[in-house]
Amino acid sequence: MENQINQPSEAANNLYQYAADLMINQEKSAFQTKKILIEKGLDEQSSTSIVNNLEQQIIEAKKEAANKDMLYGALWCIGGIIATVADIGYIFWGAILFGGIQFIKGVSNS
Template identity: 60%
Template sequence: MSEIQTATAQLSLNEMQQYAANLFVGGKNSYEVTQALMERGLPEQESVLIVEQFEQQIADAKKSLAKKDMLYGALWCVGGLILTLADTGFIFWGAILFGGIQFFRGVSRLNS
């Protein structure tokens, strides 16, 4: 394959990936995106591969967000507990409650 054909094929693949990303952002599910890519002339195997890559990226992003929620939730909750137990005369129930909710929201996201 010549350099021009390789560059053209790469450009076409990049266009298809961008098209798939736009469909996902637009609310289409994996099946619909795969079908749309095949309607545009991309072979089924490549269409499925592109969709699987996007699904993996989405799952990784969700997992990262869930871990951040857990970390920050734990920090707020523990910080509130430490300040409350330090006998400062205040009960930092807002930080404790907010941190607990955020932590368990992260746990829920991580397990789903």
């Protein structure tokens, strides 16, 4: 009986995995992914729900990555500036430049 309960969950996971592969790895659009899922036998409402959920998860993942880039970029840049101003005898231009680029990358992606 336990296997019967897990089967719909496994089928749903397989559909999500397949749709995620289409959208992320194969770079299919949401429309194309919905069309492919419908061609595989899934009804329109379910395919729309799966694609919408995946789109939301992709957006959240991109925002999280952008925020992480901004945080680490700012830390590298500020750390390089502080180390340079502390007059250790070196100019930490690599850390400043790397941090600035990473911060700008995060800002542009968010």
